[in-house]
Amino acid sequence: xxxxxxxxxxxxxxxxxxxxxxxxxxxxxxxxxxxxxxxxxxxxxxxxxxxxxxxxxxxxxxxxxxxxxxxxxxxxxxxxxxxxxxxxxxxxxxxxxxxxxxxxxxxxxxxxxxxxxxxxxxxxxxxxxxxxxxxxxxxxxxxxxxxxxxxxxxxxxxxxxxxxxxxxxxxxxxxxxxxxxxxxxxxxxxxxxxxxxxxxxxxxxxxxxxxxxxxxxxxxxxxxxxxxxxxxxxxxxxxxxxxxxxxxxx
Amino acid sequence: xxxxxxxxxxxxxxxxxxxxxxxxxxxxxxxxxxxxxxxxxxxxxxxxxxxxxxxxxxxxxxxxxxxxxxxxxxxxxxxxxxxxxxxxxxxxxxxxxxxxxxxxxxxxxxxxxxxxxxxxxxxxxxxxxxxxxxxxxxxxxxxxxxxxxxxxxxxxxxxxxxxxxxxxxxxxxxxxxxxxxxxxxxxxxxxxxxxxxxxxxxxxxxxxxxxxxxxxxxxxxxxxxxxxxxxxxxxxxxxxxxxxxxxxxxxxxxxxxxxxxxxxxxxxxxxxxxxxxxxxxxxxxxxxxxxxxxxxxxxxxxxxxxxxxxxxxxxxxxxxxxxxxxxxxxxxxxxxxxxxxxxxxxxxxxxxxxxxxxxxxxxxxxxxxxxxxxxxxxxxxxxxxxxxxxxxxxxxxxxxxxxxxxxxxxxxxxxxxxxxxx
Numbered sequence: 064x065x066x067x068x069x070x071x072x073x074x075x076x077x078x079x080x081x082x083x084x085x086x087x088x089x090x091x092x093x094x095x096x097x098x099x100x101x102x103x104x105x106x107x108x109x110x111x112x113x114x115x116x117x118x119x120x121x122x123x124x125x126x127x128x129x130x131x132x133x134x135x136x137x138x139x140x141x142x143x144x145x146x147x148x149x150x151x152x153x154x155x156x157x158x159x160x161x162x163x164x165x166x167x168x169x170x171x172x173x174x175x176x177x178x179x180x181x182x183x184x185x186x187x188x189x190x191x192x193x194x195x196x197x198x199x200x201x202x203x204x205x206x207x208x209x210x211x212x213x214x215x216x217x218x219x220x221x222x223x224x225x226x227x228x229x230x231x232x233x234x235x236x237x238x239x240x241x242x243x244x245x246x247x248x249x250x251x252x253x254x255x256x257x258x259x260x261x262x263x264x265x266x267x268x269x270x271x272x273x274x275x276x277x278x279x280x281x282x283x284x285x286x287x288x289x290x291x292x293x294x295x296x297x298x299x300x301x302x303x304x305x306x307x308x309x310x311x312x313x
Numbered sequence: 314x315x316x317x318x319x320x321x322x323x324x325x326x327x328x329x330x331x332x333x334x335x336x337x338x339x340x341x342x343x344x345x346x347x348x349x350x351x352x353x354x355x356x357x358x359x360x361x362x363x364x365x366x367x368x369x370x371x372x373x374x375x376x377x378x379x380x381x382x383x384x385x386x387x388x389x390x391x392x393x394x395x396x397x398x399x400x401x402x403x404x405x406x407x408x409x410x411x412x413x414x415x416x417x418x419x420x421x422x423x424x425x426x427x428x429x430x431x432x433x434x435x436x437x438x439x440x441x442x443x444x445x446x447x448x449x450x451x452x453x454x455x456x457x458x459x460x461x462x463x464x465x466x467x468x469x470x471x472x473x474x475x476x477x478x479x480x481x482x483x484x485x486x487x488x489x490x491x492x493x494x495x496x497x498x499x500x501x502x503x504x505x506x507x508x509x510x511x512x513x514x515x516x517x518x519x520x521x522x523x524x525x526x527x528x529x530x531x532x533x534x535x536x537x538x539x540x541x542x543x544x545x546x547x548x549x550x551x552x553x554x555x556x557x558x559x560x561x562x563x564x565x566x567x568x569x570x571x572x573x574x575x576x577x578x579x580x581x582x583x584x585x586x587x588x589x590x591x592x593x594x595x596x597x598x599x600x601x602x603x604x605x606x607x608x609x610x611x612x613x614x615x616x617x618x619x620x621x622x623x624x625x626x627x628x629x630x631x632x633x634x635x636x637x638x639x640x641x642x643x644x645x646x647x648x649x650x651x652x653x654x655x656x657x658x659x660x661x662x663x664x665x666x667x668x669x670x671x672x673x674x675x676x677x678x679x680x681x682x683x684x685x686x687x688x689x690x691x692x693x694x695x696x697x698x699x700x701x702x703x704x705x706x707x708x709x710x711x712x713x714x715x716x717x718x719x720x721x722x723x724x725x726x727x728x729x730x731x732x733x734x735x
Contacts (some may be wrong), residue, residue, distance in 0.1 A: 108369075
């Protein structure tokens, strides 16, 4: 399974449930994996897991994505990793919509983490990929970014902005080698959604989403839904006239 | 039941402290595959360990694996098989955690060779509700190792486990099925096969009466040597809704058993993947829903060798005359390998595993009759499969209870334990 030159993958937000499941797929391929996130102790537990699962080498980078300077930090991490073929940007906060309406600082935090900072890292990765002339950037978006609805539109707005940014990066890459994909999962059973009632046909496992992310790093895009049925669901939801949509309660 | 879902080890300390402080204490639970209430904690708290599912190390030269307690056997197989290893002991589902496999000291079709799961555990880490952490190994002299293996999760929270895996040359199994017409043939087949085969098990038609009483199909198997090491990723259909309660009745069951005995009962030899051999029910998601909303009772007993044939005959006769047979009746002989746990279920003898659709009082009264036979024979029942065992019978079946209780963590409890009035 280990190829002659293993893939070098950098997970930004490596502690997220989807990132961990994705990293396991890379580990099984024998990849060299960089884990970037805020909690070094947790990243260390993930690193051991990935090593046992077959990763060639795992490096840990303790970093706060919101305060760090992306261009320099990314260059440093790639240098230490020994390359950067795939960049998976998976961090984000769901936030609390009700709190965001009462307290604008809370709203700005949601936008800051999910859009402003994520956009900075995506652009930094884009520059690096363009320079080396190959590789993939896969960014985790959300179906919440496809249409604003009252229960999570601040989070949705940030993810919508991020989706447009990644589409633009992929457009910029055309004909030059690298690729960029925004993967939009539906509700996924991870720590991010811990407070919600889970189960039923619309919920996916992080493993199911991870399989889509891993494939997106190789082909397809620039917009991919995870699982794929969300493309159909969101196409219908986007088409509902506002007069009807605004009477719906979900 | 208040359930916490930690994803990282650093979250555990706080959750253990908070859980133990409440009424009815705390229970760490895995994938909840125990059939009864040993994996529940009624009005108390629980920590679902399934999110702590990371490997810590895997030595591909020695097959020694260290992992967090929430890792499932399915995940271990995914990593172990390509490296040429297999679980030395596996129960009939791979969707259980390491912690659960220890807490119930599970067994498999190779008990006569390998004994129970706990025999392959080198050490584990135990977090107690007093805030202490300890690493407990086989060489432990305090008795805590023996109390925790099969200890129903009541000695503390198992957080990490070091397990020895078994080398294999293939992930395939060479099996042989042999039909038998009466119970005495089962015992001679079992005796003859134990020396030659790693795995033995039999299916029993427990609705057959008269001269067909005790008929069944004996399966014996050993790992293949063809060199294929392939993880099975198949998942079959799942049962989307609760089936209507009348689906499994005496008529459909005896028709099923008759057909199964005739079709599957032809003598044959085959080479199959490990997956359908060890985990046939894992292929049907939510198979329990076939029993409808009222569910079913599992009943697994073991009786000592000297009285095994007589007691098993008596049990089958009682079941057949009550007309409440199950299509998952499994018979197997346990060998003389000692179980490492004070409350381990397996002991030398013959084990019979049954499930009965819940028909209320008539089912419970049948189980009471079976209890009387097992007790008379000096046998015991398996807590992991129990939902109605009388406390007196539990005490009678587990004479080491007195040695066990001093090792219990006073902050831990379960619905099963409270039901046993201990």
